[in-house]
Each structure stands twice: as C-alpha cells, then as structure tokens.
Amino acid sequence: MINMIFLGPPGAGKGTQSANIIRDFNIVQISTGDILRAAVKEGTEFGLMAKKYMDEGKLVPDDVIIGIVKDRLQADDCKNGFILDGFPRTIPQAIALDSMLKDSLNTEITHIISLEVPDEDILERLTGRRTCENCKKGFHIKFAPSAKGDVCDECGGKLIQRDDDKEETIKKRLNVYHEQTSMLKDYYKNSGKLSIIDGTGEPDEIYTKIKGILS
Numbered sequence: 001m002i003n004m005i006f007l008g009p010p011g012a013g014k015g016t017q018s019a020n021i022i023r024d025f026n027i028v029q030i031s032t033g034d035i036l037r038a039a040v041k042e043g044t045e046f047g048l049m050a051k052k053y054m055d056e057g058k059l060v061p062d063d064v065i066i067g068i069v070k071d072r073l074q075a076d077d078c079k080n081g082f083i084l085d086g087f088p089r090t091i092p093q094a095i096a097l098d099s100m101l102k103d104s105l106n107t108e109i110t111h112i113i114s115l116e117v118p119d120e121d122i123l124e125r126l127t128g129r130r131t132c133e134n135c136k137k138g139f140h141i142k143f144a145p146s147a148k149g150d151v152c153d154e155c156g157g158k159l160i161q162r163d164d165d166k167e168e169t170i171k172k173r174l175n176v177y178h179e180q181t182s183m184l185k186d187y188y189k190n191s192g193k194l195s196i197i198d199g200t201g202e203p204d205e206i207y208t209k210i211k212g213i214l215s
C-alpha cells in the first residue's frame, strides 16, 4: 500500500513524477492545485475566491483546502493508495491530515518524498512551462518543446501557460514555499518515512530513484 506525500517547491517535478507513479503503482494523484484550477475554470463562487489567492501566489486558507482534501480522500478510488501532490503546504494542514487519516479513514502515510531543486532552476523551469489545454500533456519551451511548435504534438490542442507561472508570481510562490512549506521536512523528519531526492537532472533518472523507494 502506498499513501504518499510529495513535498518540494513549485516546479520541482511533482506533477511529472506523479504521472509515472500512478501509471506503475495503480494509485490516484490528488493535486490540490489541479482541483483549485478546475474550480476556477468552472467559474464557481468558490473558484473565484480561490483565484484571488492563486493569482497573487498566496496560499488558499487552510480550512478551505483541508475540507477539500478530506472530501477527496473519502472517495472509493483512494482505497488502493494515493499521492498527495501540493498538500500539506503548512504545519496546520499537516496536523489536520494526520488526524483525518487516523480518525476518519483508519489509514496512514507510508512514504514522504521531498524533491529538492534550487530557486534559480525553478524560475527557468516555470517560466517555460506549458500545458496542453485539451489533454493536459506537459511541455517546456526549452527542455521539452512540442514537436509541432505551439500546439500539442499528441492531440493538436493549444498550449497554454498557467496564470501563476509569470515571473513575478513565481517569486512570490517561492517565498511562500520557503516561509511556510519547507519546514514540513522538519515536521516529518523523525517519522522514518521521509526521503530527500535531488530533483535536478534527467526526469527518468529521478523516477528510477523514486521507484526504488516505493518498491
């Protein structure tokens, strides 16, 4: 059973590596960022509220995000295992996660993997990041360009840049990471479940290390 937390700054490769893990281990990915972006796209009142925080590179309030994750973890498809990508991001979220797993779901976290990437690399990675609007395939204008230029080489969909992948907002998101999220490594350091991985270098090599930890 794998119930995993993925830690690391925005742009560390958590989404990319989660795609490998869910394929090989048949578990689900719960990305709080993806859930929020879906709500923004739907234009619900909740989505509009979340967008204000996201566009400024700030965190959505803890109680809101904790409620979302609690609901999501109760779904049947989480019973085979899950990856939490982008949650927890604060100590109160980590405490709430501990209690929801123990009290309501009768399960526990089995692995915590932190992908480490320096800020300079993050800036270059995120400013060049693009996603297919249609099939969600990820690209990078320098490191992983589409073979078809500015459309997706798989489905022909339009490649779009996330609103919060603009340089100003990335810098704010990195500050938030250093001030509120990076200390989660200390929170988990005595759990015996934390692995720290160098997230620079080839995605395939990084995945080999992750697979070794999970197997």
Ligand code: AMP
Pocket: 010, 032, 033, 034, 036, 053, 054, 055, 057, 058, 059, 060, 061, 062, 065, 085, 086, 087, 088, 089, 093, 164, 173
């Ligand atoms: P991400 O896709 O994980 O980089 O998340 C994009 C944005 O969604 C973040 O910059 C936050 O504004 C918001 N967000 C995602 N996950 C959380 C979380 N666990 N707590 C608070 N805000 C979050």
